Amino acid sequence: MTTTSDRPAGPGEHTPARTPLPAPTDETATVDVDALSQHLLGRWADLRAAARATAGEPEFWRIEGQSVAEHRARVLDQVKALVPRKQVWRAFPERLGGADDPGGNLAGFEELVAADPSLQIKAGVQWGLFASAILHLGNPDQQDRLLPGAMDVSVPGAFAMTETGHGSDVASIATTATYDPDTEEFVLHTPFRGAWKDYLGNAAVHATAAVVFAQLVTRGVNHGVHAFYVPIRDADGTPTDTGAFPFLPGIGGEDDGQKGGLNGVDNGRLHFDQVRVPRADLLARYGAVAPDGTYSSPIDSPGRRFFTMLGSLVQGRVSLDGAAVTASKLGLAIAVRYGNERRQFTGASSTEEVTILDYGTHQHRLVPRIAEAYASHFAHDRLLDLFHSVFSGEEDTPEQREDLETTAAALKATSTRFALDTLQETREACGGAGFLTENRITSLHADMDVYATFEGDNTVLLQLVAKRLLTDYGKSFKGITPGQMARVVVERATDAALHRTPLKRAAQAISDAGDPRRAAGQLRDADTQRALLTDRVETMVEEVALALRPAQKADPETAAHLFNTHQVELIETAKAHADLLRWEAFTKALELVEDAGTRQVLTWVRDLFGLSLLERNLAWYLVNGRMSAQRARTVTSYHQRVVARLRPHAQDLVDAWGYGPEHLRAKIATGAEKERQDEARAHYRALRASGDEPVSEKSLRAKMGSRLTPTPSEDASA
């Protein structure tokens, strides 16, 4: 996390990092847009800025209206054009031309979404999945041998994990790789149609190799899912009419065809008929097979080994979180600019039409989403920190890895949902103009759609998060009887770090003042917000843990049934956890904002996010006796007040995200609407001044009183 200040810390200064400057009043606080923009670039500011500049170059823009084939070809060219810039190599080892800089790599990578989400995902397939699998699952020899072609895209590659029949349940994939000691080869085989690899980026046309996941079988034992490097197409062959090189013997495939979006990525299917893979091409970091077929692994437990292998691929989720936040910002920046220029319906004065962002409903649609985008931004920054600390080796412990996986799952599921809802809302907020491709939002929505289900289906990810919360909870009660547990009041020190639920019970019941003004004051208090949000997560975890407790001693069927009936609550619990993570990250980030006006406005933004969460879950707070009806009403009315207070800052807040016209690429966000509105108003002013303005029948009738039809002599033109 960067700060924009080099002022030395004075005595006694700790948290907040520096003595707050005098708070500006509501009227004078303004955002220092440039400083905030710089601040938001975060820890890898230069890399992020450079990548954002790249995304703004026309060479990398999406050309709307291209056919699927044209779009695919263009994106492949763009991917290749990224190579010389080296940003995409930063995660790889220095010895191979990289920078051993996983965090800096992702910070830049996720900016590509502004150029074209297809470019982001195609790049993600090549470097984030295909090459990363070699990096993380291969041994150093394999890295040296296989990474260069993957890095420089001389070998476009597919990441062949998912099968038609198995998406989220990777452990159950059916492709087998059976070791044959006679030839020292694995025999890769697809046993039935459901085991075809599917939805693989690069597989339909461009990939000449793939990292294929299969059940490793040797000496009659299935050692579980392992990854194999497999050439799939003959780069010396004659391309087919799609431009694809012919498949190598035993390999077949199919084009997934057109998709709801992301059509610059050529997703496809692959299947294998007794394809022989040299022993050396099992990516052997976590599992190797000796010439005689003896299996060995540095990780004894097959379960832990599986999760370690998969865990090494968490960066996909991390980067999707960042990309989803960026896409949300793009939509909001477009809609806020338009909302600030578009006028519709006359207001109090009967001549001037009202700017639509001045309408209560319009503010209500957009302003809370600005706040949520900020919260998601700061949470993502913390996630990147965590990711970097683990993957750079700075703090690579099992606990950190687990936290990383849980946090990535929680935030990816939350921000991709948020992006879709926000793009839909912003599209509608721009009316018919929002539906035109020239205004960008519909294409972004179409592209982001699949972010909700790929790299981990959001529902499945939230279940993982919930299970982790339950496990953590369970650990804290080891050896305690259920009876004791039910009586225990959880008391833990507040851990405001992003990636752990602060399990401090809000024991000090928030006093429920009858006076609405005092109640609003309390809601503005960060401690109150934190207590309410934390309490909800803790209570939900506790409740579902208690409800699921009988499963431990039940037969499998009863246990599964019990789990199933509480699945919805588990998901809700995970969402509450993700919300808290975002709120904490935002609150933490406020400390580092130097400019007092900016900090004041951002504090309101944080308050609005907190209030939005409370309002969204008001029923829970009421049902569980955490809020009185009176307090709940205050939440709603105070929420509305903060929205109105932030309305004048809306443009600054979206401008600070730092996306220019070269990123937004929406005609309605170029000032065109303001020009039209100004021209229209100038026309009417001139018409009024000219005296030639027709009088309206309505006002004429008002003048004439009750007489119904004007006689020719009353005709205004006479």
Next chain:
Amino acid sequence: MTTTSDRPAGPGEHTPARTPLPAPTDETATVDVDALSQHLLGRWADLRAAARATAGEPEFWRIEGQSVAEHRARVLDQVKALVPRKQVWRAFPERLGGADDPGGNLAGFEELVAADPSLQIKAGVQWGLFASAILHLGNPDQQDRLLPGAMDVSVPGAFAMTETGHGSDVASIATTATYDPDTEEFVLHTPFRGAWKDYLGNAAVHATAAVVFAQLVTRGVNHGVHAFYVPIRDADGTPTDTGAFPFLPGIGGEDDGQKGGLNGVDNGRLHFDQVRVPRADLLARYGAVAPDGTYSSPIDSPGRRFFTMLGSLVQGRVSLDGAAVTASKLGLAIAVRYGNERRQFTGASSTEEVTILDYGTHQHRLVPRIAEAYASHFAHDRLLDLFHSVFSGEEDTPEQREDLETTAAALKATSTRFALDTLQETREACGGAGFLTENRITSLHADMDVYATFEGDNTVLLQLVAKRLLTDYGKSFKGITPGQMARVVVERATDAALHRTPLKRAAQAISDAGDPRRAAGQLRDADTQRALLTDRVETMVEEVALALRPAQKADPETAAHLFNTHQVELIETAKAHADLLRWEAFTKALELVEDAGTRQVLTWVRDLFGLSLLERNLAWYLVNGRMSAQRARTVTSYHQRVVARLRPHAQDLVDAWGYGPEHLRAKIATGAEKERQDEARAHYRALRASGDEPVSEKSLRAKMGSRLTPTPSEDASA
């Protein structure tokens, strides 16, 4: 409303229409799919069935992946191919080949969405807007002269109302039509860029004429918005490279280009530079100009005249409501079929994978939406009835017209929102497969997107609804002082008719039993559901009316501000009203279901819809003291129980909607997934039986206890 029974009514039978058959138990109740399907075809069953069959013919299907130009050309051909079937002419006068059957026309028309939403909208532009404007705004002579070309599509037409600068605020459009008595012509003129006509279907390429809305100015008086029939392209000229005939002199335009969906419709812009329109081509039913420029109208009030003209075009909203419900059904039918075949993760038994619709979360995503689709279906049926009664002249009163407009606005805004959310949810519920174009849902979503903002932006429509509710409320208190009013307890007879809010105060407070089982029993009771839903609408109307009361005596600015701060509540009130309409329509419809099992299941479906509404608004019920925390918990748990109870009926319930593979056109809804799953399971069964199945390392380790690596002698293959 049709019923499937011809059993004569016995003595004493009124409402419900017949003595209920003995209720089947929970275990035995099943849906008679064929009978329900027939029942759901509704009042114009034959017309609807025929139109649905048309929509299932390959000639009318959308071909995915076509370019915008190809898609536009195909849809124009399809529109022309509809002409000989005459279904699309039913709304027009018998003397011109129609059937004077507005309801039957719409019932068939809205089925076209299953073929391709672009076809529905292109047909809607031609017959529902362009030709309908001639029908409803023209006099009989104009109908005779202009309708035939519009009806047989020899004159493709645009409906030129919306301007770039004015969407929802039609009264403020800036195009002028100034009468010139010297030539007996109107001079049609676009004064500035914002006054260009925009988003007009047919305008980019195909239209050779348009109905153009403009401010009618004669003798220096602006008589407000009127419609003019204007040829725009020279059908004898040489087409441009887009295939469009050249514009006539003084007329220009622009292609709106690619859109987020509906690309089979060629939307475009038009502008007019002093274009001369013969006096006879002012569509003169509601306003005419004599040769000397004298204006006359059968409606004195310019305001009422304007709303009468616009009101005649309400059928667009009615049909969008129907189309949105149909699109929701298509998405649900695809996702439910897939959810019933797809398996993922092993459950209690460790070999059989679980059908995903058996997961609590998956049921929670889809089953309540099935219920809401049913509610929307029945509400739409009632709306069609109301529409037909007004437009056929059966009961064409100002009150019925107002009810029709309010109901159409409420339901269109609600069902288009529901369709978008449902298509998004069903897309995600189908995972990666849902994102493939071959599985249809993404295309439907893209097409339906604009339904939320065209033919009346949903937010604006809901405000209209709210204002109507306030007006109705105000009428009932004429002459009462605010002080008296505040004390008044509203007591009105229940009016269960669809299109009026039943304003009966749920005075008899629902007793809040402590016993959850009794509470659930109460919630199952239709009267309880109705009382809770009605009470909410009434209370919200009352509260917002009281809050807005000061506006009556305030200066315009204060009044506008007051209104603005309550805009969000107004919208919420309108939504609550729409929800109640749907619930009432569903409840009414239950009475007509003959088969006892079907009625039982549908009653659960209705209960689920009611419970969903209660759960969605739980915070309101709690804050307003209408429910205790205990009762609120019961709502949630009972909701979950009903979802689980309906799960076995999910397939029947979507099948009864009557859309076959020729309508769904989604590979995953053809049984392909079941085939794959069966093949996979057969493979594993055979493998197990063969004795060749590799043993898993995991189970091997379990057998070996703590020893870490198998020695060769323990190798299972040895």
